[in-house]
Amino acid sequence: MRLPTITAAPGTPPGGPPALGDDGWVVTRHADVLAALTDSRCVVPPVADGPEGSVAWLRASVSRFSPPDRHAARRAVGVAALDPRELRLAAARLTERILGSSSEESVTRARRVPLLVLAERLGPADPAAAATEVSAVAAAYHPGADAAATRRADRAVAALLALSPPAPAEVTANRLGLLVQAADATAGLIDAAVRHGRAVPDGLATATLLAEVLRLDPPVRATRRVATCALNLGGQGVRAGDRLVLRFDAANRDPAVIADPDRFRADPAGMALTFGAGPRGCPGERHALALATGVVDVLRHASGTLIEGSRR
C-alpha cells in the first residue's frame, strides 16, 4: 500500500528542549508536553470574568478555563449524555442528505454537520441558528481575541442564551462551551481528512486516516499552561508564573517516540497528543472521532461514486 509523506505545516517549531520565546516556553518534545499536561503545578491560564451573557462570562463559566477547584463539576456537564455510536449514525445520515453537486460544495456543507448534530442534542431551540452563533463565539473563545471579534462573540453568546432551554446558568454555559470546543476542531479534522484522503488508497480505513491526520496535521496545534511554582521541565528551570506553549504538532512528530515521523502509517502508533492528556484532556475524543467518521465515510464514498460516474 503506497502511503504519503506529510511534512510539518509552516510554523511548526523544531523539536528540542523547552525554549524560551516571546510568548513563554515553547515545549515541543513528546515527553515534555505530556509531563506538563499531567503535572498539577502547570495550570490552565486564569481568565477574567465579564458581565453575564458576554463571551468573557462564558469563558469564566466553562470547565475548559476553570481553576482546578471548579473544574471537575463543570466538566461533568454535557458529554456524558452523548452516545458516540448514535452521533456517528446521525452525522452520516445528515451528510448524505446535504451532499452538494461538487465535492467542494459537499465538504463545505459537511464540515458543519458535527456542530448541527451536537446542537440538536444539546438543547438550543434552533440548531441551525445556534450553529451560526457558535462559530462566532469560537472565533473569540480563547483569550486575546480582537475587539471586533469579541463584540460579535458577545452578541452570539446572548443569542445562544435566548435559544437555550431553561437551566441553571452554569449548566447552559457548559453546554454552549462544549459546542464551541467541538465546532472548529471537528470541522478542521474533516477538512484535513478530505485533503489528505486524496493521497491515500481508497481501501484505507477511515479510522486510520483520521488517526494519522490527527497526528500529522492536527486541527488543534497547541495549548497553554502557566507554572504555579518553580519546576524542572525537560531539563530547563521554569519559574513560578512562567507561561508554557505546549505544541502538539511538534510532539506528534517526536522521533524519540515515533520512527520516521513524517511518514503516514497504516498502523497508527497511538502516540498523538492532539486531544491533550490528563485531567484536562478532551472528554469528547470518542465523540469527535464518531462524528468525523460518519461524515468522512460518506464523503469518501460519494467522491468515489462521482469519479466512477464521470468515467462512464
Ligand code: HEM
Ligand atoms: C478533532 C476534534 C477535537 C480535538 C482535536 C479536541 C481537542 C481538545 C483538547 C486538546 C482539549 C484540552 C485542552 C487543554 O488541555 O488545554 C479539549 C478540551 C475539551 N474538548 Fe475537545 N477536541 C475535539 C472535539 C471535541 C468534541 C466533539 C467535544 C464534545 C463533544 C469536545 C469537548 C471538549 C471539552 C468540553 C473540553 C474541555 C475539557 C475540560 O475542561 O476539562 N471536544 N479538546
